[in-house]
Amino acid sequence: xxxxxLLIPCYNEESSLPALYAALCEVMDGQVQYQWEVLLIDxxxxxxxxxxxxxxxxxxxxxxxxxxxxxxxxxxAMLAGFDHASGDCVIIxxxxxxxxxxxxxxxxx
Numbered sequence: 001x002x003x004x005x006l007l008i009p010c011y012n013e014e015s016s017l018p019a020l021y022a023a024l025c026e027v028m029d030g031q032v033q034y035q036w037e038v039l040l041i042d043x044x045x046x047x048x049x050x051x052x053x054x055x056x057x058x059x060x061x062x063x064x065x066x067x068x069x070x071x072x073x074x075x076x077a078m079l080a081g082f083d084h085a086s087g088d089c090v091i092i093x094x095x096x097x098x099x100x101x102x103x104x105x106x107x108x109x
Contacts, residue, residue, distance in 0.1 A: 001033065001034065002088045003034065004031075004108065005037050005086060005089070007041070007081040010041060012047045014045070014052050017052045017056065020101075024101050027105065028101075028104065034108065036062060037064060038063045040064070041066050041080055041081045042066065042067045042068060045071075050065070066080055066084055068080060
């Protein structure tokens with residue numbers, strides 16, 4: 001079975017992460033032909049994003065996160081994520097739901 005990594009760089013996304021997680025689960029739980037993981041990259045957030053990531057990880061082992069020591073920028077956060085992704089393919093999404101998770105099945109076709 002193929003595995004998909006959903007790579008999400010985050011900077012001060014404390015308020016967005018719960019809705020993002022719920023939307024990803026709703027879409028990906030219907031994709032039974034794939035295993036999947038959510039890889040959140042905390043890019044030096046100054047809010048409680050990291051604590052929310054910890055809570056999501058505690059609740060769901062498909063969630064992983066990396067915490068960068070400071071804000072390195074979105075591109076470097078993505079590169080750090082690529083180094084840790086375990087999926088056969090990687091889909092990059094913004095944490096603020098600018099890219100609707102409902103489009104993921106189309107991307108996987």
